[in-house]
Amino acid sequence: MADTRRWRLARLDARDLAQIAVFAALIAALGVPGTLHLFGNSVPITAQTLGVMLAGSILGARRGFLACVVVILLVAAGLPLLAGGRGGLGVFAGPTVGYLLGWPLGALVIGWITERALPRYPLVLGFAANVVGGIAVVYAVGIPVQAWVSDVDSFVAAATASLTFLPGDLIKAAIATAVASQVHRAYPALAARRAQKAEAGDRS
Amino acid sequence: MIGLYHPADSPLHRAPVGLKLAVLLGAMVVLFGVGGPVVVTVALVVTVVAYAVAKIPWRLGLAQLRPVLWVIGVAAGFHLFTSGPQHAAVVAGQLLVAVALAALLTLTTRVSAMLRVFETAARPFRPLGVDPARVALLLALTIRCVPLLINILGTVREARQARGVGRNPLALVTPAVVRALRTADELGEALAARGVDD
Numbered sequence: 001m002a003d004t005r006r007w008r009l010a011r012l013d014a015r016d017l018a019q020i021a022v023f024a025a026l027i028a029a030l031g032v033p034g035t036l037h038l039f040g041n042s043v044p045i046t047a048q049t050l051g052v053m054l055a056g057s058i059l060g061a062r063r064g065f066l067a068c069v070v071v072i073l074l075v076a077a078g079l080p081l082l083a084g085g086r087g088g089l090g091v092f093a094g095p096t097v098g099y100l101l102g103w104p105l106g107a108l109v110i111g112w113i114t115e116r117a118l119p120r121y122p123l124v125l126g127f128a129a130n131v132v133g134g135i136a137v138v139y140a141v142g143i144p145v146q147a148w149v150s151d152v153d154s155f156v157a158a159a160t161a162s163l164t165f166l167p168g169d170l171i172k173a174a175i176a177t178a179v180a181s182q183v184h185r186a187y188p189a190l191a192a193r194r195a196q197k198a199e200a201g202d203r204s
Numbered sequence: 205m206i207g208l209y210h211p212a213d214s215p216l217h218r219a220p221v222g223l224k225l226a227v228l229l230g231a232m233v234v235l236f237g238v239g240g241p242v243v244v245t246v247a248l249v250v251t252v253v254a255y256a257v258a259k260i261p262w263r264l265g266l267a268q269l270r271p272v273l274w275v276i277g278v279a280a281g282f283h284l285f286t287s288g289p290q291h292a293a294v295v296a297g298q299l300l301v302a303v304a305l306a307a308l309l310t311l312t313t314r315v316s317a318m319l320r321v322f323e324t325a326a327r328p329f330r331p332l333g334v335d336p337a338r339v340a341l342l343l344a345l346t347i348r349c350v351p352l353l354i355n356i357l358g359t360v361r362e363a364r365q366a367r368g369v370g371r372n373p374l375a376l377v378t379p380a381v382v383r384a385l386r387t388a389d390e391l392g393e394a395l396a397a398r399g400v401d402d
Binding site for chain 2: 071093
């Protein structure tokens with residue numbers, strides 16, 4: 001009996017659900033063209049991976065992971081939530097689906113690393129978390145899937161093609177880190193949450 | 205939130221989602237598992253016929269392929285040089301058919317029907333602590349939040365322009381995220397007040 005208990009997931013309370021829904025919606029909203037223009041209007045980028053990094057950095061591993069899963073489910077259900085109004089099951093048959101499937105894992109890794117340091121948020125660690133989770137993990141899922149779907153030999157081609165996104169992704173990692181640092185100071189949602197849960201744990 | 209569903213009266217629209225998903229999965233296995241020029245040609249014809257049966261306008265059908273065209277082009281170009289035109293055509297054909305068939309399921313299936321599939325699919329995970337009703341609630345809640353968040357980003361961007369804080373992306377993202385977290389608090393309280401935690 002004790003064994004099955006241990007494997008049950010802790011229930012998400014109302015505030016968890018709301019935060020997951022809002023960050024999933026934030027990831028979708030960042031895909032709407034024109035929502036975010038970097039450096040004036042010279043570099044228009046759709047910043048959905050910025051949303052993934054923010055979800056991991058601010059909500060932590062579990063809720064960040066779930067926010068990305070919710071986005072993926074709604075895309076699969078037929079809502080045009082990806083950059084450029086893409087969505088539907090066609091996305092999942094396409095060669096670039098691995099990058100999308102890498103999002104939850106990326107947010108999970110970012111959140112896990114970030115949670116080690118909280119309530120402090122050292123910029124170097126935060127940036128490292130966003131680069132490892134938001135870029136390395138996402139590419140690590142995306143590139144092999146792209147290579148496999150378009151035939152194994154083109155692994156190198158897929159890896160090379162994804163390098164063109166690296167500069168933009170590094171900028172997003174820097175922005176996500178700076179934003180997370182400011183947000184954790186202005187609105188200690190994740191840190192306060194952990195403290196509160198720990199306290200509740202002590203009481204019971 | 206407007207989905208990608210294309211309303212029409214056809215056997216494909218009326219078919220149960222579960223059946224459509226099973227057929228799609230089978231088609232993928234044959235397409236990528238067996239492969240070869242014959243399978244791909246047959247699949248291509250079947251796909252075109254299926255689109256005609258579903259009464260999808262050809263423009264809308266072609267629009268489904270546009271996002272993947274450049275990736276498929278790169279892959280086909282690579283195979284053209286490494287293993288010849290026939291293999292390149294097979295790989296490109298496989299990818300095109302796979303995307304087109306999957307997109308056809310979305311075009312002929314309402315979002316609400318797909319959401320019910322997820323709710324059903326969550327049931328076996330109940331012993332692990334997954335509550336299908338909460339999964340459904342979370343998905344519906346997110347759909348409601350998307351216009352809300354687009355609105356928040358728009359409002360903050362206008363405020364930023366009015367204050368003349370031109371080029372710094374932090375001046376947009378940080379206030380937007382703080383507002384998003386506040387919205388989540390209000391939503392959470394509203395949900396708790398409606399007994400979600402009881």
